Amino acid sequence: MTNKDIIFEEKAEIVDQVKFESDQFVTIVKAEKSSQTAKPGQFAFVECGGDTLLRRPLSYLRSSKEDGTVEFMYKTVGQGLESLSQLKKGDAIKIMGPIGNGFTIPSGKESAILIGGGVGIPPVLFMGEEIKETKHGINLVAFFGSEIPFPFETCDSNLDMPGTDLSVNKTIDDMEKLSIPCRLSSQAGYEGCHLGYVTELAKSFIETLSDAEKTETIIYACGPESMLEAVAKLAKEDQLDCVLSLEEYMACAIGGCAGCTVKVLEDGHERMKRVCVDGPVFDAEQLYF
Numbered sequence: 001m002t003n004k005d006i007i008f009e010e011k012a013e014i015v016d017q018v019k020f021e022s023d024q025f026v027t028i029v030k031a032e033k034s035s036q037t038a039k040p041g042q043f044a045f046v047e048c049g050g051d052t053l054l055r056r057p058l059s060y061l062r063s064s065k066e067d068g069t070v071e072f073m074y075k076t077v078g079q080g081l082e083s084l085s086q087l088k089k090g091d092a093i094k095i096m097g098p099i100g101n102g103f104t105i106p107s108g109k110e111s112a113i114l115i116g117g118g119v120g121i122p123p124v125l126f127m128g129e130e131i132k133e134t135k136h137g138i139n140l141v142a143f144f145g146s147e148i149p150f151p152f153e154t155c156d157s158n159l160d161m162p163g164t165d166l167s168v169n170k171t172i173d174d175m176e177k178l179s180i181p182c183r184l185s186s187q188a189g190y191e192g193c194h195l196g197y198v199t200e201l202a203k204s205f206i207e208t209l210s211d212a213e214k215t216e217t218i219i220y221a222c223g224p225e226s227m228l229e230a231v232a233k234l235a236k237e238d239q240l241d242c243v244l245s246l247e248e249y250m251a252c253a254i255g256g257c258a259g260c261t262v263k264v265l266e267d268g269h270e271r272m273k274r275v276c277v278d279g280p281v282f283d284a285e286q287l288y289f
């Protein structure tokens, strides 16, 4: 059975809404069916309530088979997510998911670099948790960038990460619980964050790897297109395998409207692929920016 075969349409119930600075939210939803199969990098097409007719695509931040819940993290940029953020505990919405291919772990990889920018952080955070929990024995490091305050508590950490020179050693609390070394970057000058781009942190870490280690390493990334382009360039220069999760505007999210198509290189030929059902995760080498 492929991912395309197990998309559920279900009535879900808001369990909690947690608000963070700069209109960022984590919404926890009871969704018994999709919570059983949702994978990192997959997304749900979420009814937002209010006057919003079209649903909005949101990546899973987390899913719990035991609790039957899924979580989303978002910033309210427009009417849809603003309406979603206003829903209260017990309110019902319809969600469709899990959609898309998601991240996978290819054989032969011993290390993974997680790179997330802004609202692209949720799927890579979920991937980090998944790799840790399923105990694939893969070494992990994470780099996150944001130009608004990070929607997590940050805290001092003793986790050591070679190649990143920061006077204050900070990490995202979820990463610390999982013992995943993590560094943050921002152009906004937040304390403990590298002042600059997230790819600069990743580059300084990659420079510490031997050629053999590079072949055993894969990059998982999601974020704004400019960040993904920089990540793809970095991976190409250092010959690292790299997969990127794309975000496109979506009208149907089930492959029917072709509104989300992007040009990709496949078997030496240019082809149009739908981000919703053929992606949202693609090999960096396949993509044009």
Ligand SMILES: Cc1cc2nc3c(=O)[nH]c(=O)nc-3n(C[C@H](O)[C@H](O)[C@H](O)COP(=O)(O)OP(=O)(O)OC[C@H]3O[C@@H](n4cnc5c(N)ncnc54)[C@H](O)[C@@H]3O)c2cc1C
Binding pocket: 043, 056, 057, 058, 059, 060, 072, 073, 074, 075, 076, 077, 078, 079, 080, 081, 082, 119, 120, 122, 246, 247, 248, 249, 250, 280
């Ligand atoms: C697979 C996937 C996963 C995603 N995961 C997340 C996530 O985890 N968290 C998160 O915060 N966001 C995520 N997004 C992005 C989110 O779905 C969009 O930003 C969504 O449009 C926001 O809805 P809104 O109603 O709040 O804003 P919208 O009303 O959709 O507007 C958002 C912004 O985009 C502009 N805009 C609207 N429509 C178009 C258009 N057709 N073309 C160009 N610009 C347009 C608006 O002017 C506005 O500035 C994801 C998107 C995809 C495809």
Ligand code: FES
Binding pocket: 249, 250, 251, 252, 253, 254, 255, 256, 257, 258, 259, 260, 261, 274, 275, 276, 277
């Ligand atoms: S959103 Fe309709 S085909 Fe992808």
